[in-house]
Amino acid sequence: MSERLEVRKTYKLYINGAFPRSESGRTYELRSEDGSFIANPCLASRKDLRDAVTAARAAQSGWANATAYNRGQILYRIAEMMDGRIDQFAREISLLDGISRKEAEMEVRAATDRWVWYAGWSDKLGAIAGATNPVSGPFYNFTIPEPLGVVGAIAPERKSLLGLIDAIAPVILSGNTVVALASTRAPLPAITLAEVIATSDLPKGVCNILTGKRGELAPWFASHMDIDGLDITGVEEPSLIAEIKVSGAQNLKRIHSFEGHPSPQRILAFMESKTIWHPIGV
Amino acid sequence: MRTFEYAPALESRSIVTIGSEYGHFINGSFTKGRNHFPTLDPSTEEILSQIALGSVDEVDAAVDSARVAYESIWSKMSGRDRGKYLYRIARIMQERAREFAVLESLDNGKPIRESRDVDVPLAAAHFFYHAGWADKLDYAGLGDSPHPHGVAGQIIPWNFPLLMLSWKIAPALAAGNTVVLKPAETTSLTALLFAQVCQQAELPAGVVNIVTGNGQTGAALVNHPGIDKIAFTGSTEVGKAIARAIAPTSIKATLELGGKAANIVFDDAPIDECVEGIVNGIFFNQGHVCCAGSRLLLQENIADEVLAKLKVRMAKIRVGNPLDKNTDLGAINSQEQLNKIHELSNAGDAEGAERWSPECELPGRGYWFRPTIFTGVTQAHRIAQEEIFGPVLSVFTFRTPDEAIEKANNTPYGLSAGIWSEKGSKILWASQKLKAGVIWANTFNKFDPASPFGGYKESGWGREGGRHGLMAYLRGSEVGVENE
Amino acid sequence: MKFYGLIDGSEKSLIHFLGTLSGVDQTGADSRAATLATRSIKTTSKRFAIDLVISMVDLTTLEGADTPEKVRALCAKAVRPDPSDLTVPSVGAICVYNDMVSIARAQLDLLGGNHIPVAAVATAFPSGRASMAVKMQDTEDAISAGAGEIDMVIDRGAFLSGRYMEVFEEIRTIREICGERAHLKVILETGELVTYDNVRRASFLAMLAGADFIKTSTGKVAPAATASVVLVMLEAVRDFYQMTERRIGVKPAGGIRTTKDAIKQLVLVKETAGPEWLTPSLFRIGASSLLNDLLMQRMKMRTGYYTSPNYVTID
Known part of the structure; x- marks a missing residue:
């Protein structure tokens, strides 16, 4: 029996719920460790970033206004969809990271579980980060966490799926929208994740995923005045970090990077506290 | 008088004693100060006193003193005892409230009704509130045993001189940091009176240091390599400059900036x-x-x-x-x-x-x-x-x-x-x-x-007041968040 | 124009008008009143204020134990509050129960206090719980006996149950009996209306129905003339003047016992309704013990030392 000829996938960007190629027409070639060709993912340009930010901004208030229950269910739905694609993710990860299928499957399962963990936070943030404040006077005063707005996320090179999920899930679950830049070296699971997201009822524009070079795009993330926060966990070079922070100061972006175990602080880092006063009287 | 008008009802100035010249407050005592500039009563343009212009060296000495106090005393002290010092400060501020109010109105130009009824009582309340936090930091929201940053550099504006000082110093000290504070150029007097309160409270030397001066003094503080945490209230323009200045470092900053509400x-x-x-x-x-x-x-x-x-x-x-x-x-x-x-x-x-x-x-x-x-x-x-x-x-x-x-x-x-x-x-x-x-x-x-x-948005980073404000002066011991 | 052109006299129009009034935020009103209470009134201001307040006092006795002799003594005090100092002005009015009106009137006239009106509390004071016929007769009796001012109470029960028109008609009826013969002060009994929204509504209702003055309290219910309630009523007369060009007076009564309290009232008037209201024809303070405190403060300002109650007459 002759082996069936594979139908290859074209890996594209994920912007505003659609899968466009880069407006620049650029791609870059991925080869596996043995040198065989894998794919030509898109090399996103600053204009692709701009389009993604526009989509993210347009989607933000609607997403933030969805109930926390609704957001939680949609995030959980994404985990459900991921679970059905373990094979596909594992094949891509093992191919690019040079690890065994078994190890890759473990990473995917961990990533899916991580996603489930985040999904459950959507309706509990007010309980851990909100407060009623006992002020001295006839006022009711309370503090609530609110989403920041549009957040850029530069995902780490390593742990291409898990790292990306840590970049996306904690940001969007609270009502932010995100423009994420996937691992340059291993972008395929990112696009597969985009396909999962596209079939999970997440409104278009809430999550946008780009593939490309961080050295090229990071400065544009940093300087974009309509990006409110930036996760630079995936940026390692100290000089680039400093450059991003200098540039991000122009609109006082909330710029963070994270290490260690996932924690609600990672979610809260891209939230604002709003405090409301109202008199008490008859 | 043919109609009911309000006759002048002046609060007496006699309760305050203003020195002719001030130095900085470093390591628990007042320095002489080298160069000085005048501070005015903006309602009369009368010169009230001469304020020391802090140099890089003096900022250096203040940061060193804060570092030593942090390492040797303040970070080792129990939360309970730190809290007691803050309670003492709150009480002394209440005792000397009228003095603070008159001095604030003289130096700032704000009505005595506001300094007496708003600024000074709120400033004392900030110390009282944060005093209670000092031994309860495990409940600040960062998990058990959170750590202070170390030495906090704090720069405050001229609109609420004493109140902004208390917003900065009280949470910093409660969390276990030591501080170097720079008051605004035009309103240093109540900060210097506060230094006397620290002395009366017998706060260990170096826990609070006050260096007076202008924008360059502030810049020297921001750029000082011995600072672990910056807290600034002021213009958005300067706030952005601070954000850029600390970009190559891992220093955390709280910024309270402009608004157009x-x-x-x-x-x-x-x-x-x-x-x-x-x-x-x-x-x-x-x-x-x-x-x-x-x-x-x-x-x-x-x-x-x-x-x-x-x-x-x-x-x-x-x-x-x-x-x-x-x-x-x-x-x-x-x-x-x-x-x-x-x-x-x-x-x-x-x-x-x-x-x-x-x-x-x-x-x-x-x-x-x-x-x-x-x-x-x-x-x-x-x-x-x-x-x-x-x-x-x-x-x-x-x-x-x-x-x-x-x-x-x-x-x-x-x-x-x-x-x-x-x-x-x-x-x-x-x-x-x-x-x-x-x-x-x-x-x-x-x-x-x-x-x-x-x-x-551009009104700043972080919060001051409440549990949220306290967190800015702490880092979690188990939490994987790195606030760049 | 009837009802100042603001309503047509129907229940519907009255309810509609009261519905157009802005709400009062309690905390905000209290906070404004508290800020005004910090005004510091010293030296020449205080001296002026004390005499102004004396001229605004409705010197009051409203006790079951009132006797003709007690009322006569009060009248003497009203005409010459401080017999040792004739520069002290006489008070704004004497305020008594109905059966004491003729006694008070005669005594005032006898002592040269013809200019001092007698105010009678009428309409089944203080509860207002009587038939309309009794209230009308009560009013007529007071005026016939020489009352120049009628301090009527409103039916708070009717107001609280939303029967605004009933309250309105009662005031109108008493207004008609007063006619040109007597000024009408309408007592809202704000301590029973409780909310500032009610105080504002009742103030406008009373003004539309023809009140010359709106008065806080009977003095029999606490709280009475709190600074916030007076503030809300002063805002009402100020706004009513904007609508109608007619100035209605305000009379706080109950709980104002010290010079300091009384001067705070003047501050409220000056900074809320405006200085135009700082006259006995537009502002009165219902009080009894206040007068002696004013006299003691006045002595202190004149002599420079603190005086003793032994030097002011108890009535």
């Missing part, structure tokens, strides 16, 4: 209290308030009524001697600030907005500006966009709630906002839509140590 009046507002809220929103502290309600958004169908009442009310504002207990609006803090207010107001005239001020006599000397409103302002006007930081209100109208929110949010700032309506659901709706860190509904310009304060 919208005060939105819906047609179902409680009108009389709303007029008071508008007045308090923009004329409290001469409008030298980062969260001032400087943009008044009136629903069109009640705009005339509210404006008419506002003008009647503004005519009753008593402008004059800050030490007169009946003064409502005191002196502008400096010639520089007065020039800025004039410049922006003149821009309002030039851009076609209509200026109105009540008749009122201004003193011959000192820095003064009448309470002023501009009507016919549009979003494109400079006075609609730029922070004036003076007693100048820009008035807009809107037709629908959506339009109000859109206009209110149409600014790079996001510190505070006001909502006036007797309809609960509308208040909650608007609160949700407004991009601002503090929302005052049917009130304005209220502050409390238990209430987090701070802004969205």
Whole structure:
């Protein structure tokens, strides 16, 4: 029996719920460790970033206004969809990271579980980060966490799926929208994740995923005045970090990077506290 | 007297003793200081004293002293004992409240009614509130045994000199940090009096250091390699410069910056209290308030009524001697600030907005500006966009709630906002839509140590007050968040 | 114009008008009143204020134990509050129960106090719980006996149950009986209306129905003339003047016992309704013990030392 000829996938960007190629027409070639060709993912340009930010901004208030229950269910739905694609993710990860299928499957399962963990936070943030404040006077005063707005996320090179999920899930679950830049070296699971997201009822524009070079795009993330926060966990070079922070100061972006175990602080880092006063009287 | 007028009711200056010259407060004692500059009473232009201009060396000495105090004493002390020191400070501030109030009004120009009834009691309350946190840091929200940062460099503005000092020093000390604080150039005196309070409280030397000076002194502090944490309240411009300066480092910063708050009046507002809220929103502290309600958004169908009442009310504002207990609006803090207010107001005239001020006599000397409103302002006007930081209100109208929110949010700032309506659901709706860190509904310009304060967008980073504010002075021991 | 053109006299128009009034935020009103209470009134201001307050006092006795002798003594005090100092002005009015009106009137006239009106509390004071016929007769009796001012109470029960028109008609009826013969003060009994929204509504209702003065309290219910309630009522007369060009007076009564309290009232008037209201024809203070405190403060200002109650007459 002759082996069936594979139908290859074209890996594209994920912007505003659609899968466009880069407006620049650029791609870059991925080869596996043995040198065989894998794919030509898109090399996103600053204009692709701009389009993604526009989509993210347009989607933000609607997403933030969805109930926390609704957001939680949609995030959980994404985990459900991921679970059905373990094979596909594992094949891509093992191919690019040079690890065994078994190890890759473990990473995917961990990533899916991580996603489930985040999904459950959507309706509990007010309980851990909100407060009623006992002020001295006839006022009711309370503090609530609110989403920041549009957040850029530069995902780490390593742990291409898990790292990306840590970049996306904690940001969007609270009502932010995100423009994420996937691992340059291993972008395929990112696009597969985009396909999962596209079939999970997440409104278009809430999550946008780009593939490309961080050295090229990071400065544009940093300087974009309509990006409110930036996760630079995936940026390692100290000089680039400093450059991003200098540039991000122009609109006082909330710029963070994270290490260690996932924690609600990672979610809260891209939230604002709003405090409301109202008199008490008859 | 043929009608009932208020005779002058001056608070006595005799309660304060102002030295002819001051040094810095480093390692528990006052230094001599090398170069000095004058500090004025802005209501008379009288020179009150000579303030030391902090140099790089002096900042260095202060940071060293804070470092030693941190390593050897403060970080090792139990939370309970740190708390006791803060309680002592709170009590001494209460005991010497009148002295602080008079000195603050002299140096800043704010009415004694405000320094006596707002600034000083709130400052003491901040120490009292944070004292209680010192031995309860495990409940700050960062898990068990969170750590202080180390040495905090703190730079404060001239609009609430003592109150901003307390917003900075109290949480820093409660969390276990030591501090080097730089007061604003024009208002150092109450910080130096606070240094005496630290001495009376027998606070260990070096835990609090105060270096006076100008912007260069502040820059020396920000750029000092021995600083672990920056807290700054001031202009957005300087805040951004600080953010850039610390970009190559891992220093954490809390920034409380500018604002251009919208005060939105819906047609179902409680009108009389709303007029008071508008007045308090923009004329409290001469409008030298980062969260001032400087943009008044009136629903069109009640705009005339509210404006008419506002003008009647503004005519009753008593402008004059800050030490007169009946003064409502005191002196502008400096010639520089007065020039800025004039410049922006003149821009309002030039851009076609209509200026109105009540008749009122201004003193011959000192820095003064009448309470002023501009009507016919549009979003494109400079006075609609730029922070004036003076007693100048820009008035807009809107037709629908959506339009109000859109206009209110149409600014790079996001510190505070006001909502006036007797309809609960509308208040909650608007609160949700407004991009601002503090929302005052049917009130304005209220502050409390238990209430987090701070802004969205270009109004800054982080919060001050409450558990949220305390967290800024701590790092979690188990939490994987790295606040770059 | 009837009802100042603001309503047409129908229940519908009255209810509609009261519905157009802005709500009062309690905390905001309290806070404004508290700020005004910090005004510091010293030296020449205080001296002026004390005499102004004396001329605004409705010197009151409203006790079951009132006797003709007690009322006569009060009248003497009203005409010459401080027999040792004739520069002290006489008070604004004497305020008594109905059966004491003729006694008070005669005594005032005898002592040269013809200019001092007698105010009678009428309409089944203080509860107002009587038939309309009794209230009308009560009023007529007082005026016939020489009352120049009628301090009527409203039916708070009717007001609280929303029967605004009933309250309105009662006031109108008493107004008609008063005619040109007597000024009408309408007592809202704000301590029973409780909310500032009610105080504002009742103030406008009373003004529309023809009140010359709106008065806070009977003095029999606490709280009485709190600074916030007076503030809300002063806002009401100020706004009513804007609508009608007619100035209605305000009379706080109950709980104002010291010079300091009374001067705070003047501050409220000056900065809320405006200085035009700083006259006995538009502002009165219902009080009894207040007068002696004013006299003691006045002595202190004149002599420079603190005086003793032994030097002012108890009645």
